Amino acid sequence: MQTKGAIGIFDSGYGGLTVLKEIVHQLPQYNYLYLGDNARAPYGNRSFETVYQYTLQCVKWFFEQGCPLVILACNTASAKALRTIQQNDLNKIGPSKRVLGVIRPTTEVIGNYSQTKKIGILGTTGTIQSNSYLIELEKFFPDIKVFQQACPMWVPLIENNEHHSEGADFFVKEYVDALLNQSTAIDTILLACTHYPLLTDKIKEYIPAHTKIISQGEIVAKSLGNYLQRHPEIENNCLKEGKIDFFTTDSTADFDNHAAYFFGKKVVSKHLDLLAE
Numbered sequence: 266m267q268t269k270g271a272i273g274i275f276d277s278g279y280g281g282l283t284v285l286k287e288i289v290h291q292l293p294q295y296n297y298l299y300l301g302d303n304a305r306a307p308y309g310n311r312s313f314e315t316v317y318q319y320t321l322q323c324v325k326w327f328f329e330q331g332c333p334l335v336i337l338a339c340n341t342a343s344a345k346a347l348r349t350i351q352q353n354d355l356n357k358i359g360p361s362k363r364v365l366g367v368i369r370p371t372t373e374v375i376g377n378y379s380q381t382k383k384i385g386i387l388g389t390t391g392t393i394q395s396n397s398y399l400i401e402l403e404k405f406f407p408d409i410k411v412f413q414q415a416c417p418m419w420v421p422l423i424e425n426n427e428h429h430s431e432g433a434d435f436f437v438k439e440y441v442d443a444l445l446n447q448s449t450a451i452d453t454i455l456l457a458c459t460h461y462p463l464l465t466d467k468i469k470e471y472i473p474a475h476t477k478i479i480s481q482g483e484i485v486a487k488s489l490g491n492y493l494q495r496h497p498e499i500e501n502n503c504l505k506e507g508k509i510d511f512f513t514t515d516s517t518a519d520f521d522n523h524a525a526y527f528f529g530k531k532v533v534s535k536h537l538d539l540l541a542e
């Protein structure tokens with residue numbers, strides 16, 4: 266018999282906490298297990314193979330902890346590892362379990378936010394180069410034109426708590442200008458990296474007042490709620506005690522200091538040594 270477990274929430278580092286925050290807000294009844302692979306973050310500039318191997322290792326760990334469902338709350342991992350894990354690995358490592366990402370739920374609704382049908386996507390180099398957003402959006406909103414810009418300096422700035430500095434202003438303006446220079450009709454900007462909500466106020470300084478900035482947390486949380494309603498075979502295996510556990514592959518002291526900015530409240534984490542495996 267399948268034992269019950271927490272819903273796993275994964276990110277390369279802290280970014281997934283912006284998603285977990287919204288998930289807990291909308292679905293407080295479930296248990297959650299968060300893992301940030303901070304020791305190997307950022308993933309954004311790493312190769313497909315590396316992101317896949319790291320993500321797979323973490324998914325296996327979640328399954329060993331009894332999680333019936335894992336959300337890759339990381340666009341880079343969703344773009345580079347999710348499909349292979351779903352198609353090649355799941356039947357070997359957990360045929361009755363599920364792994365979901367953040368790109369599909371976002372592309373299912375993001376087209377509804379734009380009046381001009383011109384959407385800008387800001388993400389890591391890995392997410393942008395994968396063209397996952399272009400491919401998925403074409404399926405759901407074929408009349409939407411998508412403009413993309415990689416922002417390779419943003420995750421390192423945020424992970425190092427430098428996102429309020431003047432140096433951050435330089436890089437925020439650089440990438441936002443590069444996106445908006447592609448089309449003056451962009452009226453919706455998607456933050457296609459779960460770290461970027463921390464830069465929202467700075468991004469607003471460099472975009473026209475009417476331009477919408479969309480973060481993924483609420484969208485992913487709503488989609489998860491729908492998914493659980495439609496899949497009782499998974500939902501029945503989710504523990505419902507309202508408990509959250511946090512793990513990091515790096516220093517717990519650093520994680521606990523930084524995590525509060527992303528999660529909105531104090532976090533106490535445990536260490537997981539994946540590097541030794």
Ligand code: DGL
Pocket residue numbers: 276277278280281306307308309310338339340341342389392420457458459460
């Ligand atoms: N939060 C991850 C994402 O959504 C950041 C990736 C990274 O580690 O560079 O893409």
